[in-house]
Amino acid sequence: MVRRAVQVTALAAVLALTGCTQLVGGVARPERPDVTKVSGLDITTGESGAKPGAPDADLRVENGDGGEMDRLAINALADVAEYWSEQLPARFDVPFEPVKRLVSYDSNGAGVEICRTNTAGVANAFYCSLDDSIAWDRGELLPMLDDAFGPMSVVTVLAHEMGHAVQYKLGDKGGITQATPTIIKEQQADCYAGNFFRWVAEGKSKHFRISTGPGLNQVLATMFFIRDAAGTSAEKQGAHGSAFDRVAAFQFGFAGDPRRCAAIDEAEIDARITQQVFAQQDRDQGNGKGNLKVDDPEALEALEESLREAYKQTGAVPPEVSTSGADCRDAEETSPASYCPSTNSISVDLPDLVRIGTPPKRGQKGGIGDFAAFAEIASRFALSIQKATGYSLEGPAAGLRTACLTGAWAGTTTQGGARLKLSSGDLDEAVAELLADGSLIAADVNGTVVPSGFARVEAFRDGFFDGSGLCTRKYSG
Incomplete structure (x- = not known):
């Protein structure tokens, strides 16, 4: 201050x-909510993470090592894909086509060419529309997130990246073009991640469970961790948003359906984004x-x-x-x-x-x-x-x-x-x-x-x- x-x-x-x-920028809310609930769901304090005994998903992944981080990523992406295979037809009358490439890599090892980028030293997870691919770093990024915030932090990041894939697949129906400012794309993707986590919290995920108390707290803490640095302009190319703004978008998605997320546009961003330069x-x-x-x-x-x-x-x-x-x-x-x-x-x-x-x-x-x-x-x-x-x-x-x-x-x-x-x-x-x-x-x-x-x-x-x-x-x- x-x-x-x-x-x-x-x-x-x-x-x-x-x-x-x-x-502004929210969803219709009751004037007197039940303070024992989160967006209509009971506040729960049970275990969050992988469901015991759930069989691993069978997805084709390039360059994987079959280790714990890849299994976590594959199960997450399988569940996110299942969610969108239901939602895109129901909400937008658009079929969901699975992402064409899933690529695992170790940023500490030999680089892999993905999206015209060599992954050596790139501790990241990303979606690339050029070849409709999602890639993740199993060597540094995913273990770091898992150690710091638990396995649902990895699911958070990959649900966000699948949100970008959804934008690409929706095209005009999602309100996104090549000229759309980055901050709008990122806010939508955070919101789409919130949509998915509501589905998980309702018990519909095959591989994961999450409590609406400590579990969601860890998800929001993950979004705090991956926020833009203070002083970053929201107008900057590549801006993802402050923690306050990213958490808000996630909450809009958790409380609403995917059409709420697709409605995030420049007018809304201008009205509510708080991110500012020093x-x-x-x-x-x-x-x-x-x-x-x-x-x-x-x-x-x-x-x-x-x-x-x-x-x-x-x-x-x-x-x-x-x-x-x-x-x-x-x-x-x-x-x-x-x-x-x-x-x-x-x-x-x-x-x-x-x-x-x-x-x-x-x-x-x-x-x-x-x-x-x-x-x-x-x-x-x-x-x-x-x-x-x-x-x-x-x-x-x-x-x-x-x-x-x-x-x-x-x-x-x-x-x-x-x-x-x-x-x-x-x-x-x-x-x-x-x-x-x-x-x-x-x-x-x-x-x-x-x-x-x-x-x-x-x-x-x-x-x-x-x-x-x-x-x-x-x-x-």
């Missing part, structure tokens, strides 16, 4: 939306580019000012914010910030705040970044607003309402006169925090977190785009 008023060109379309009730003012302010020192008194003062401004229309008495500890008789202590209903006060643990607000450096451990730290304080401020307006502060509805109201605050920091403003990468920090097991942004007054990271991110996004009015209607409990 930055403390100076700077122009945020990529978010210009958001300014007109903050505080209104118009839905402004000149986003210089290194002592904590890395675009990050403030979160224990800087001036930064904390600007944060409190932005929170008071964001919620002033409620008429609620703002809570007192202190960096000294305080006992509270009616709520548990939460880190790095706690809200006490009986005293209407927030106590902040500065060392913990600094830990979260210090972004990681290459090869070193760290927290997340300044926005994640400030948003955790904002979440406790949002609880005070809920208390003043008569809402319960405990339970899953309170957690999602808190995430939504925190998103609404974040939306106000895009406005022209704001002293504290969003910087490139800030919303990705929000995604990282929301997917963490102990996310305070989506926790009730006692720190109890909604088990579904999917639901947490969706609630935050609701508030960011549509303002606090939607939060109190949709997550009324």
